[in-house]
Amino acid sequence: MEIHVTEQAVDWFYDEMDLETGDAVNFFPKYGGTCSFQKGFSIGMAIGRAHEPEIETEKKGVTFQIDEKDVWFFDGKDLYIGLKDGEVEYSDGPIE
Template sequence: MNIQLDPRVLIWFKDEMNVSSGHYIRFFVRYGGSSPLHQGFSLGVSKDEPIEIGTKIEADGAVYFIEQSDLWYFDNHDLYVKYNEKLDEPEYEYIKQS
């Protein structure tokens, strides 16, 4: 399972969450909302120190990660984080692994 980040979403993280080198950004499973993968669950994001990283990507000195305990949610899909210009926020796409 991999994480991919659109370069435009990195600007959003810097501007909206004050992300800079040395920070950790966690994508986490939360109860509520909806996603194409699991009814009643959705993806959240927070600035958070890792406990047990399941997968990660580094960009501009920051680490974007998913905890090992949350990997079940992705159900053999990679996470692609894009920037939605209309909503001015990140948008998540799940790409089936081949």
């Protein structure tokens, strides 16, 4: 399992979340909503390091992480993060 983040999405995180080089963004399951990973859940995010990072990638000085306790949610699939209509979007396949 890997995290794939487009360059445009990284720029969005910098702009919208006021990130600085060295920051981390942690992704986790959130009850309610819809997504391509688990029915009845959506993806939440928070600035800060995962307690026990299981999956991580670094882009433009920012680390994107998933904690080991949240890996179940992604069901072994890669997390793709991109932009669609100017907003961040999450998927289990490439975002075009």
